[in-house]
C-alpha cells in the first residue's frame with residue numbers, strides 16, 4: 001500500500017484521531033512532491049542491512065542516524081515531547097524519518113496553509129524540506145519506532161510558528177513558486 005495522505009478537518013478532538021474531512025479529500029504523492037515532501041517505501045524488516053536504504057543515505061549524504069521509540073514507557077518526558085512535536089514548527093534543515101515499526105502522522109501545510117495529514121506506516125520513509133511548517137503525532141495505537149536521519153551532526157532545534165523571518169523559510173517559499 002502506498003502512503004496515504006488527506007486534508008484535515010478543523011476539529012479540536014484528540015490529535016491521534018484521523019481527522020479526515022467528510023467526504024475524504026485525499027492528497028497524492030505528486031502533490032506532496034510539489035511541497036518538497038518526498039516519500040519512499042522500504043522493507044523495515046531488513047533495515048540493518050538494506051541496500052535500498054544504504055543507497056538513499058549515500059545519495060543524500062545522510063551520514064547520521066539514530067532510532068527513537070515513541071511510547072509512554074520508553075520515551076523520557078513522553079507527554080512533554082509529544083506536546084512539542086505537535087506544535088507547528090520548522091527546522092533549518094531537512095527532517096528525515098523512517099518508520100521501523102508502528103505508525104504515526106506527520107502534518108504539513110500546503111501552499112494555502114491547509115493541514116495535510118500523512119499516515120506513516122512501517123516501511124515508510126519521509127523527507128520534509130527545511131523551512132516547511134509541520135507537526136508530528138502518534139495515532140490511536142500510541143506507538144512508533146522511527147529512524148532519524150541527518151546530513152552531518154544533527155540539529156533538532158525547532159522554531160515554532162511564526163518563524164517567517166528565517167532565510168530558510170523565505171527560501172522554501174520561493175522554491176514553491178512555479179512548482
Ligand code: KMT
Pocket residue numbers: 068085095097135136146158
Ligand atoms: C519533529 O521534529 O517534528 C520530530 O522530531 C518528530 C518526532 S520524530 C518521529
Ligand code: NI
Pocket residue numbers: 089090091095134158
Ligand atoms: Ni520537526
